Amino acid sequence: xxxxxxxxxxxxxxxxxxxxxxxxxxxxxxxxxxxxxxxxxxxxxxxxxxxxxxxxxxxxxxxxxxxxxxxxxx
Numbered sequence: 080x081x082x083x084x085x086x087x088x089x090x091x092x093x094x095x096x097x098x099x100x101x102x103x104x105x106x107x108x109x110x111x112x113x114x115x116x117x118x119x120x121x122x123x124x125x126x127x128x129x130x131x132x133x134x135x136x137x138x139x140x141x142x143x144x145x146x147x148x149x150x151x152x153x
Contacts, residue, residue, distance in 0.1 A: 081094040 081097070083091060083093040083097060085091055
């Protein structure tokens with residue numbers, strides 16, 4: 080029995096007589112979508128929070144709070 084494959088051009092070739100297995104249930108698709116949305120939400124939220132904290136706590140233009148060694152002068 081041959082399995083479906085994609086040829087070098089990118090076309091899906093399905094052999095004659097090949098039958099697909101049972102389709103994935105709606106419950107499983109819904110659960111997979113929930114997991115994906117949760118993962119993306121956490122990833123975006125943590126990125127925004129960490130960048131926000133970085134941008135709010137750094138000021139490249141103001142060197143008054145830095146020690147003299149780092150300011151480049153007395």
